[in-house]
Amino acid sequence: xxxxxxxxxxxxxxxxxxxxxxxxxxxxxxxxxxxxxxxxxxxxxxxxxxxxxxxxxxxxxxxxxxxxxxxxxxxxxxxxxxxxxxxxxxxxxxxxxxxxxxxxxxxxxxxxxxxxxxxxxxxxxxxxxxxxxxxxxxxxxxxxxxxxxxxxxxxxxxxxxxxxxxxxxxxxxxxxxxxxxxxxxxxxxxxxxxxxxxxxxxxxxxxxxxxxxxxxxxxxxxxxxxxxxxxxxxxxxxxxxxxxxxxxxxxxxxxxxxxxxxxxxxxxxxxxxxxxxxxxxxxxxxxxxxxxxxxxxxxxxxxxxxxxxxxxxxxxxxxxxxxxxxxxxxxxxxxxxxxxxxxxxxxxxxxxxxxxxxxxxxxxxxxxxxxxxxxxxxxxxxxxxxxxxxxxxxxxxxxxxxxxxxxxxxxxxxxxxxxxxxxxxxxxxxxxxxxxxxxxxxxxxxxxxxxxxxxxxxxxxxxxxxxxxxxxxxxxxxxxxxxxxxxxxxxxxxxxxxxxxxxxxxxxxxxxxxxx
Amino acid sequence: xxxxxxxxxxxxxxxxxxxxxxxxxxxxxxxxxxxxxxxxxxxxxxxxxxxxxxxxxxxxxxxxxxxxxxxxxxxxxxxxxxxxxxxxxxxxxxxxxxxxxxxxxxxxxxxxxxxxxxxxxxxxxxxxxxxxxxxxxxxxxxxxxxxxxxxxxxxxxxxxxxxxxxxxxxxxxxxxxxxxxxxxxxxxxxxxxxxxxxxxxxxxxxxxxxxxxxxxxxxxxxxxxxxxxxxxxxxxxxxxxxxxxxxxxxxxxxxxxxxxxxxxxxxxxxxxxxxxxxxxxxxxxxxxxxxxxxxxxxxxxxxxxxxxxxxxxxxxxxxxxxxxxxxxxxxxxxxxxxxxxxxxxxxxxxxxxxxxxxxxxxxxxxxxxxxx
Numbered sequence: 001x002x003x004x005x006x007x008x009x010x011x012x013x014x015x016x017x018x019x020x021x022x023x024x025x026x027x028x029x030x031x032x033x034x035x036x037x038x039x040x041x042x043x044x045x046x047x048x049x050x051x052x053x054x055x056x057x058x059x060x061x062x063x064x065x066x067x068x069x070x071x072x073x074x075x076x077x078x079x080x081x082x083x084x085x086x087x088x089x090x091x092x093x094x095x096x097x098x099x100x101x102x103x104x105x106x107x108x109x110x111x112x113x114x115x116x117x118x119x120x121x122x123x124x125x126x127x128x129x130x131x132x133x134x135x136x137x138x139x140x141x142x143x144x145x146x147x148x149x150x151x152x153x154x155x156x157x158x159x160x161x162x163x164x165x166x167x168x169x170x171x172x173x174x175x176x177x178x179x180x181x182x183x184x185x186x187x188x189x190x191x192x193x194x195x196x197x198x199x200x201x202x203x204x205x206x207x208x209x210x211x212x213x214x215x216x217x218x219x220x221x222x223x224x225x226x227x228x229x230x231x232x233x234x235x236x237x238x239x240x241x242x243x244x245x246x247x248x249x250x251x252x253x254x255x256x257x258x259x260x261x262x263x264x265x266x267x268x269x270x271x272x273x274x275x276x277x278x279x280x281x282x283x284x285x286x287x288x289x290x291x292x293x294x295x296x297x298x299x300x301x302x303x304x305x306x307x308x309x310x311x312x313x314x315x316x317x318x319x320x321x322x323x324x325x326x327x328x329x330x331x332x333x334x335x336x337x338x339x340x341x342x343x344x345x346x347x348x349x350x351x352x353x354x355x356x357x358x359x360x361x362x363x364x365x366x367x368x369x370x371x372x373x374x375x376x377x378x379x380x381x382x383x384x385x386x387x388x389x390x391x392x393x394x395x396x397x398x399x400x401x402x403x404x405x406x407x408x409x410x411x412x413x414x415x416x417x418x419x420x421x422x423x424x425x426x427x428x429x430x431x432x433x434x435x436x437x438x439x440x441x442x443x444x445x446x447x448x449x450x451x452x453x454x455x456x457x458x459x460x461x462x463x464x465x466x467x468x469x470x471x472x473x474x475x476x477x478x479x480x481x482x483x484x485x486x487x488x489x490x491x492x493x494x495x496x497x498x499x500x501x502x503x504x505x506x507x508x509x510x511x512x513x514x515x516x
Numbered sequence: 517x518x519x520x521x522x523x524x525x526x527x528x529x530x531x532x533x534x535x536x537x538x539x540x541x542x543x544x545x546x547x548x549x550x551x552x553x554x555x556x557x558x559x560x561x562x563x564x565x566x567x568x569x570x571x572x573x574x575x576x577x578x579x580x581x582x583x584x585x586x587x588x589x590x591x592x593x594x595x596x597x598x599x600x601x602x603x604x605x606x607x608x609x610x611x612x613x614x615x616x617x618x619x620x621x622x623x624x625x626x627x628x629x630x631x632x633x634x635x636x637x638x639x640x641x642x643x644x645x646x647x648x649x650x651x652x653x654x655x656x657x658x659x660x661x662x663x664x665x666x667x668x669x670x671x672x673x674x675x676x677x678x679x680x681x682x683x684x685x686x687x688x689x690x691x692x693x694x695x696x697x698x699x700x701x702x703x704x705x706x707x708x709x710x711x712x713x714x715x716x717x718x719x720x721x722x723x724x725x726x727x728x729x730x731x732x733x734x735x736x737x738x739x740x741x742x743x744x745x746x747x748x749x750x751x752x753x754x755x756x757x758x759x760x761x762x763x764x765x766x767x768x769x770x771x772x773x774x775x776x777x778x779x780x781x782x783x784x785x786x787x788x789x790x791x792x793x794x795x796x797x798x799x800x801x802x803x804x805x806x807x808x809x810x811x812x813x814x815x816x817x818x819x820x821x822x823x824x825x826x827x828x829x830x831x832x833x834x835x836x837x838x839x840x841x842x843x844x845x846x847x848x849x850x851x852x853x854x855x856x857x858x859x860x861x862x863x864x865x866x867x868x869x870x871x872x873x874x875x876x877x878x879x880x881x882x883x884x885x886x887x888x
Contacts, residue, residue: 312752333755344753353747360739365754367736376736 008071009034010198011056011087011167016065018051025051027222028065033167033198038189040201040213040230044242044439047219049202050092053169056200057089058082088160089169094152098145102138103127106159130158135191149298150181157188168192169200174208178297179467179500186212204242204440206235218242243440253451255492256475259288262459263309263428268318270308278304280483282318283511286428286459291450293474293491294463297503301483302463303345306432309461310342311335323427336365339427343417343434345463347410351417354406358396361405362387362420369424394419395445411442418446422453429453432463447473467499481505537806537817540852544845551844557837565831566841570823578712580826581819582784585714586611586793588721588818589776590800591807592728593645593769598809599732600765601745602656606667607773608797609674610648614641614774615781616678619788620686622699622781630702637703638720638778645774646767648674653766657759663766671797682790694790705783715783722815724772729811731768741765773797802846805853 009032018026026048033039043049054060056067058076066073069085076082082089096105103123112123127140136154144152153173160168170189174182189212192199201213209216210230218225218241225241233241263286272278278301286292294302307313309320311332320328322338330338344350352361363383367373372383387401394415399408405416414434421429431450435443450473454460464470470477470491477494479487479502486508489499501507545563552559570580590607597604604610618641625633652670655661679694688697708714732738743751744761751758776796785792803821807813828842 310753311755331755332752333757336755342753346749349747350749350753353743353750355746356743360742364739364743364750367739373736378734378736378739380734 007035008068010070012068012071013052013056014066014068016052016055016062016067018048018055018060019063024222026055026062029219029222029224031056031217031224031227033200035166035196035198036193037214038193038199038201038212040203040209040216041219042204042206042209042216042238042242043219044204044441047242047439048222049219050171052219053089053171053200053202056082056167057087057169083163083165086164086166087169088163088165088167090153090156090160090171090173092171092173092175094156096144096152096155099143101141101143102147102155102158103140105144105155106130106140106162108159110163126162127158130162134158134161134188136188149176150178150184153177153185154188165197167198167200169202171202172204173201174203174205176298176465178503179496180504182208206238209238210235220244239440251447251451251472253473254455256290256454258290258475259457261285261287262323263461264319264321265309266319268305268308268320269316270304270313271316272301272304278483279308279315282480282483282485284478284485284488286461288459289454289457290475291454291460291462291473293470293477294461294480295467295470295477295499295503296465296480298465300480300503302480303432304483305480306342306345306430306461306463309430310340310344336424341421341424341426341429343414343421343429343431345432345436347413347417348406352405352413355404357402358391358399358405358408358416359383359387359401361416362390362423364420366420366423390419390423394449411438411445414438414442414446418449422449426458428459428461430461430463433465434462435464435466435469467496467503471496471499479503481508485511487511533808536853537808537813540806540849541820543852544848547848548841548845551841552837555837557835562831562835562837565834566827566837567823568827569830569834570826574709575712576826576830578709578714580822581708581718582713582715583825584819584822585717585721585783586776586780586796587799587803587821588718588815589724589779590773590796591803591814591818591821592721592725592800592811593772593776594800594804595807595809595811595814596728596732596741596772597649597765597769598804599745600741600762601748602653602762602766603664604649604652604667604766604769604773605664605801606648606652606670606674606770606797607776607800608793608795609667609671610645610770610773611777611780611793611797612671612674612678613648613777614645615777615785615792616681616686616696616788617641617644618774618778619696619699619781622703623697623787626700626703630700633703634705634782637782638775641774641778641781642771643774645777646771648774649770650763650767653763653770656766657762678788679790682788686788688787696788699782699786701786703782704786705779713784717779717783720775720779721818724775725811725815728768728772732811737761737764773800776800799846802850802853806849 012032014030015028016026017024017028029048029052031052041049041053051060055062056076058078058081061077067076068074074085076085097108100108103120106127107123112119112126114122124140127138131138136158138151138154138158144155147155173185177185189199189201203209213230215227215229216238217227218238220242266283268279268282269277270279282305284292296302304313308315311330315328318328319326322335322340325338327335327338348354363372363386367378370386372379372386384401391399396412396415399412405413408416434450435446438446450460450462462470462473471494474491477489477491477499478485479499481503482505486505487502488509488511549559552562570576590611593607593610594604618637621640622633622637625636648670652663652666655666656663682696683694686696688695705716708716708718732741740751740756740761743754743756744758748758781788799821803814803817806820807817824842824845828839831837832839
């Protein structure tokens with residue numbers, strides 16, 4: 001780092017202000033990235049990190065402030081301008097065409113041509129050279145749809161590098177990676193810094209910052225709170241800067257006191273949307289008063305498992321019983337009556353009806369259960385009072401009953417879903433990716449709520465791509481790999497790296513019949 | 517940059533649903549001015565007949581309401597299907613079947629007491645329309661047959677079927693044109709504003725609006741129907757019987773369109789006449805869209821559209837601006853009410869807001885720093 005102190009920063013953003021309507025997304029934010037550093041940009045959801053970086057990448061125009069590249073003021077009207085100034089960005093949601101090859105994707109819009117024709121051979125050669133130069137192994141001629149998420153990310157990075165980016169912005173790059181893939185990414189990122197590039201690393205995972213970044217900038221509510229050297233602050237202090245108050249890190253919970261089995265799954269099989277086997281011979285129990293966590297890289301059958309249990313996807317073999325009652329062939333409504341509640345993975349598409357009001361979404365499924373309707377006619381007064389109480393109890397801020405749910409922030413939407421499902425007083429609660437995309441505050445709330453429900457004697461099944469979440473919330477951990485459960489661990493004794501090996505299919509336990 | 521005060525913002529939000537229809541109407545009327553000028557007529561006097569004339573006399577007003585009656589019902593029918601996320605483009609066919617079987621019932625049961633005949637005739641019309649809505653609904657829900665295609669095609673089946681029936685088995689032998697026998701006058705729906713053609717069918721239509729508004733807004737079934745329309749994945753996840761709701765919505769939609777036909781027969785034509793409908797069913801799509809697929813919106817939009825249709829006839833007489841201006845305006849209205857641009861605009865606004873929203877609880881603090 002010391003060698004870069006003297007030279008001007010590669011990019012500098014001065015007093016950047018951006019309005020969206022009447023509210024300020026960025027409020028006079030200063031930011032810089034120097035050659036040879038990894039600079040983490042931290043903040044809760046909605047703190048304005050992505051807005052700031054979208055401005056740097058030319059996707060948004062600031063209302064005030066200026067941007068300097070290597071000391072010279074520039075105007076970045078579009079991503080093309082940004083590329084011309086050698087700024088590259090890898091978005092959180094990849095922007096790749098699955099049916100095209102790696103090389104075709106990388107040169108999309110800047111095709112290598114010979115006369116009027118696309119010169120695929122040259123494109124492949126260039127990608128191979130690029131990949132070698134940066135130590136990013138990819139095969140240029142393979143179609144993107146056949147690649148794993150980690151490799152797709154590499155393709156995105158190569159795409160940014162293909163126009164020789166000096167400043168590389170990575171927007172929450174580790175959200176979809178296994179611990180091992182994350183380590184690999186960190187190694188690559190460090191390599192870029194050593195080549196003299198500046199890497200801007202957007203994240204809200206604190207331990208990553210400590211691991212990979214030289215400096216960090218914390219944003220809160222649209223403003224820059226601080227820029228620090230990584231060594232200067234502890235994780236705790238950084239978290240306090242992000243949230244503006246003290247945060248509990250570990251989920252506080254007493255040891256579980258599991259009771260009798262509530263959900264019993266035996267030899268369950270099911271298919272994916274493509275009709276390939278997605279869940280293979282899965283057996284496990286979830287007992288009263290425990291949280292069973294399912295760890296695994298996304299796409300290893302967890303989503304299908306949850307959907308089968310919820311009654312949204314048929315089981316092709318096996319048996320599911322809830323409190324001794326066989327629900328293998330039951331419809332969704334019947335399962336819910338039997339005591340199942342479900343916080344779905346895709347909260348906007350499945351968990352709520354975004355256009356319907358907060359009140360309507362909260363009341364869904366409760367007309368009979370909570371006596372919100374009489375003879376098929378909604379009791380609107382009762383629904384209002386009941387929904388209002390849930391809003392307060394779950395601390396859904398900034399929401400009014402008549403507002404469409406779709407206009408709430410992700411954290412508040414998730415609270416609406418959780419409130420509705422827990423209000424069913426379920427025997428068995430499934431939560432899939434319950435804190436995905438949520439900020440520290442909302443995540444903490446949801447974790448506490450799940451633990452409280454466990455202590456109330458609910459049986460809880462948790463699925464999360466976030467290994468740390470599975471490890472800190474669960475009492476027992478199941479690892480899924482290619483549709484099978486390849487390992488079962490006591491959460492207290494589980495080791496992150498060990499779990500990672502199971503998640504990648506390197507190791508597996510021979511399991512007999514699930515306990516019980 | 518202009519920053520609206522929160523008072524204006526709130527007012528804007530409560531008026532927002534009206535924005536699109538009002539802008540669509542204004543744009544359509546503006547285009548109309550250009551067209552009228554282009555054909556060398558005077559837009560002021562043309563629009564005077566077009567928009568104002570329907571309110572200048574009791575008869576014109578009553579005739580306008582008579583035109584509005586079937587439009588309110590077909591608009592309502594289409595709105596119900598749209599609420600459930602399915603597209604009943606078959607109101608025209610449902611209306612024809614409803615009209616035909618209502619007429620046949622009224623003619624053939626003439627020996628029963630008149631009020632009973634009227635009720636039975638309306639009920640048969642409803643049933644005929646309901647069947648013609650149930651069919652595409654069932655095909656859609658259980659066999660994944662696209663309901664837009666099936667309802668459009670079933671329109672032709674219904675129109676040609678009634679055409680055959682009214683030309684052969686049910687033709688009035690004394691009439692020169694293909695039509696059924698006349699319904700006895702005591703079985704007609706009474707008039708409302710004599711000597712205009714307005715009739716009690718308007719009350720039936722408004723009553724249906726009230727019932728449907730209650731059904732959609734205040735009952736569990738209506739809530740289910742709207743959930744299915746808004747987000748079928750959510751409905752499925754909640755355990756709502758999505759297929760049954762879809763079939764129910766299409767059946768209800770068809771039933772209302774069938775009622776429109778029956779009411780038209782009992783109130784206006786007093787018999788089934790081949791080709792009696794000037795696209796009441798198809799116009800229902802425009803009415804539903806203009807009314808933002810809301811039951812009360814359909815009532816308002818139905819009246820508005822009737823003003824256009826009747827005004828256009830008066831305009832044609834008074835100023836020789838052709839009636840077909842209405843078709844042009846209708847096209848523009850549909851275009852604007854369905855325009856992708858609106859979706860785009862709204863999405864842009866939504867995209868713009870997430871960072872702002874997160875800051876909302878502390879809005880005061882943020883605003884405090886904003887001006888500096």
